[in-house]
Amino acid sequence: MQIFPPSEFIFPNPIEADPDGQGLICIGADLSPSTLFEAYSNGLFPWFSENDPICWWSPEPRCIIRPQDYQPSKSLIRTMKKMDYKITVNQAFETVIRACSLPRSYADDTWISEEIIQAYCEMAAAGYGYSIEVWANDTVVGGLYGLNIGRGCFGESMFSTQTDVSKMAFYTLMLIGRENQLPWIDCQLVNDHLLSLGACTLSRHEYLKSLQDVIKQPPIDWKKYQDSVFSSKTIAQNARLIE
Template identity: 40%
Template sequence: MSKQVYQLGPVEYGFPSPELALDEPDGLLAFGGDLSNQRLKLAYQSGIFPWFSEDEPIMWWSPSIRAVINLSNFHISKSLKKYQKKNNFIVKINTQFESVIDSCQQQRVNQEGTWITPSMKQAYMSLHQTGLAHSVEVYHNNKIVGGLYGIMQSGVFCGESMFHTMTNASKLACWALVNWLQRHNAHFIDCQLTNPYLTSLGASELTRQEFLTKLKLAQKYKMPENMWQSQELDNIYE
């Protein structure tokens, strides 16, 4: 098989090898198919993710350079530690998934447009209902002020988006996620594409092959049964 954009059919769920993704635009592998639970599950297992705008077909990507956060490398600034101690934040998981994805969508619309289209939202809501998509929520004075969501079906948390309405609340959500993953001996966070914000949190870059090798190792991870049960996380910043 050669490097080209492959069209996915409506029935077969398989993907071409990520190594066949285009060099330009970097990482574009295929288009078409659907956003069914089965196809999305296979995509993330294969190191592939969907990313497209509302007026575009479904497009599937596996970039040549992948951003990841190794849990031990997460960077917590002194100012963030002081900020967390000064304010009475509460962190919960999987109690307000729809509110989190709605807030992520709205923040992106306000800034530069969003890939969280109605069909994407519906797909990830379905994944959440089947136990594959999860949210981390940060509360202040009984109001949700930040959070993130993503996919976890092995030792990797595949981050999709985050938001904040209060200073540093998205960083606090990420910090809580890292600590929660460490408590359960998970492997790393897949951030997909790098940016200065993620770099400031300790994200590093891997080649596609390096990423796929780490992803394969993470498939051996056995997720604790109650890891993502809806709950408040006690002492998550300690």
């Protein structure tokens, strides 16, 4: 992994900067790799609309999911066995983030601007990004992406163009989390969809305390996953990636 020079920006302590617990910590800075590294290492992430100033957030409470607690639904397992999609890791990061940036049926716009896309692609190129892709023939039909610092795994967004394929990517991420003994995967903001997948919450204080421990631990070895093509059918039958 690339070692970034120190960021020129120093982020405020989220707890001291946001006594009312609204989550918006500060506004400004940039999206350079060193700034993103500094922000995520201190429990912040960017979230803002295109053409607006960069806003940095640390919500109270924080939404996380513990990989060891995740249980795929029976309907998902049936679909994975029936359709037998191909699943890869870190093979098409830019394809996934661009697909995640497209407007959804329930919204006309997206926060994933070209500026965000370029910034996170730089993080991925430096070894701090991950993506999981679900393929139908030669087309990516679903997936997710995020960042990884040490044992800290930060989920960003997911997409699907076919039924259940984003859930297949999510299940794959949960298996990677289990195999690497990740204490949690950061889901950032609470929503009903994440809660339906088994997510829960930590107080901001608990999250920040845990974060400082996990980011100092050895990083995930993504190489052992990204050289393989996994079968959704095999994953559904064995509930693991690495034999």
